Amino acid sequence: MTRPPTAAQRRVIDAADxxxxxxxxxEAQLAALVRHGLAFRHPRPPHDHFLTPAGHRTRETVPEPAKTADPHTADAGDTGVFAARVGGEEDAGAGGPSRAREVHSAWQGLLELRRMTNPDGGTDRPCGWExxxxxxxxxxxxxxxxHHxxxxxxxxxYRVRATPQPEAVAVHGPDDATLRDCAATLEKTGWQAGEHTDPRTRARYLLASPRRV
Known part of the structure; x- marks a missing residue:
């Protein structure tokens, strides 16, 4: 897309799940987003429209003037969207029923995204967004x-961090029991996880990557 989305298109993008x-x-707004490569129409009924990776990047940029935070995304941070806690955040210990509902809703939404975008409709392995x-x-x-x-x-x-490997993250924990529990959860949700030892610090960690089949 060579120019920023219009105000109306931006509102549609910002309101995406x-x-x-x-x-x-x-229909006109959605068709325009498709033309600009910011959305795609799913080929299967009910033929809903979804953001493309370019659309997600557009949503994560702050427009000028800065947009007002959405009161329905309390844990949004500076992007205005829900963000899972990767560990190390100032509010990592904050929880309660509100946070639990948001996390549950986000996970159910992710399972639906797997169903809609994996070629066979499977929810047992990560999708392209992941x-x-x-x-x-x-x-x-x-x-x-x-897990906390x-x-x-x-x-x-736990702490989840990026690695130099193109499709792998490192998961750190305070002890081996935490790492084993995290590995079991990740494998149940479609990831491959194995324990490794940092050659410099000798600390144990998980190396996890999305399973393809």
């Missing part, structure tokens, strides 16, 4: 299963 990217708008948002996807799988992210000091709970 935080995880699945499902869009709601008029492969381009590895850290957030792995963290959501862990948080949705009840580490606090700012990183002394307890």
């Amino acid at each position: 935080p995880v699945t990217g499902r869009l709601r708008g008029t 492969r381009t948002h590895l850290v957030r996807a792995a963290a959501l799988a862990l948080e949705a299963a009840g 992210p580490a606090g700012p000091q990183g002394t307890d709970g």
Whole structure:
């Protein structure tokens, strides 16, 4: 797309489902987003429209003037969308029923995105969105299963971090039991996970990647 979306198109983009990217708008608005490569129309009924990777990037940029935070996305951070906790955040320990509902809703939305975008409709393995948002996807799988992210000091709970490998994240934990529990959760949700030892620090960690089959 060579020019920014119009104000009306931006409102449609900003209102997309935080995880699945499902869009709601008029036929004209949705068709315009498709033409500009910001959305695609799903080939299977009910033929809903979803953000493309370019559409997700557009939503994550802050327009001028800066947009007002959506009160329905309390844990949105500076992007205005739901974000799974990867560990180390200042509010990593904050929880309660509100956070639990948001995490549950995000996980269900991700399962629906798997169903809609995996070629066979399977929900047992990660989809394309997860492969381009590895850290957030792995963290959501862990948080949705009840694991706790580490606090700012990183002394307890899990921490998910990017790695130099193109399709792998590192999961750190305070002890071997935490790592084993995280590995079991990730494998149940469609990831491959194996324990490794850092050659410099001798610390144990998981290397996890999305399963393809």
